[in-house]
Amino acid sequence: MSLVCVFGTSLLLFCIGLIGILTRRNIIIVLLSIELMLTACNISFVAGSRLVSNIDGEIIVLFTIAISAAEAALGLSLAILWARLTGTTDIDSISLLRG
């Protein structure tokens, strides 16, 4: 029951992060929701490596943490640049490429 509970937690966190990305309009909250989805993937990897008694999943979680830190730095710098250029952080204002 315990690992089923952990996998269910991972699935629910991923879905809540997806709802946050699709509905929230502040760009910082959208980036935090992406971090939430990556954390859900990390929980699933650790529970899977526990399920098959193998430690390779934890190594993959380490690389996921490194990539998510890089992604957060680049996304936040883009958000700061956009807020300095236009004065808003609404994600609906980034529609210059819409035809």
Added chain:
Amino acid sequence: MLAYIVFILSLITIISSVFAIIAKKPANSIIFFLIIFLGTAGIFFVLQAEYLGIIQIIVYAGALLVVFVFALILVGDIPVYKKNPLKLQKTFSIILVLIFITIFWSQFGILLFLPGASNLIKFKEASDISLIARLLLKDYLLPFELASVILLCAIIGSLYIARKEAD
């Protein structure tokens, strides 16, 4: 005993993630995300991934949220637009998530009934840091170096993007 701890940590994490998504102010949302990351670190500790739990606390709850707080300070608490140009946005997102849960359960739900999924067996006698170090420096050496190069590129790129046009 461990099952109850996992259940309580999962409940705290899910409830605080719901509050983090529906919070009005971004600062409140960041505080709820701190609770989420600490609960995730607790789940890692229960699953005997002590090194990943400590890394989760240091990197996510320590460094990443501080970066987000600094970005929030630099951006300022700007309110978003009043009217939403997209109608039925929440309805469609919830429908999409329900479709995702259905697909996930129909494809991967059978994995949860494998033998070993029902109980927490102790499969490691000691700490896992020596195993992780041996794997990381022997089998996963090339991805390890590539991760360091990616972090360096992220530092240089974010400094280049967010610089002021002063010169």
